[in-house]
Amino acid sequence: AGKILHLLPKSKRFELLQVEHDVEKIKSAVLASPNNIGSPSLAIIYAVYIPKNLFKYRYRGYRMALMEVGSIYMLVELQAKSLGLACRLWSAYTDSMVCKVLGLNPALFFPMCVHFIGRNHEIN
Numbered sequence: 667a668g669k670i671l672h673l674l675p676k677s678k679r680f681e682l683l684q685v686e687h688d689v690e691k692i693k694s695a696v697l698a699s700p701n702n703i704g705s706p707s708l709a710i711i712y713a714v715y716i717p718k719n720l721f722k723y724r725y726r727g728y729r730m731a732l733m734e735v736g737s738i739y740m741l742v743e744l745q746a747k748s749l750g751l752a753c754r755l756w757s758a759y760t761d762s763m764v765c766k767v768l769g770l771n772p773a774l775f776f777p778m779c780v781h782f783i784g785r786n787h788e789i790n
Contacts (some may be wrong), residue, residue: 703790
């Protein structure tokens, strides 16, 4: 069984989500289309809580969210590559399906992309 962690922004720590999630349902939501990406060890789902971004940045909230997610995944990519890990960015999924399996309200949370990370032989 896989674990789902949530990054707490203030403390920069992870919390283990206590709600039971079916890993196979998450896989099928994220990898809905026929694919051949291999079997990565880790998937990071970058999701934005839109009300917070709109409150913080007003009408620029969505744009700022995109820029922040881009910065974060590039930093993760650089660190993973320095450790000799392969990465693949993925966006071929349906937002509402990802929100549903994670228990998120799709009107409030926008899944921006999925970042697969693993050893070179795990990711095609």
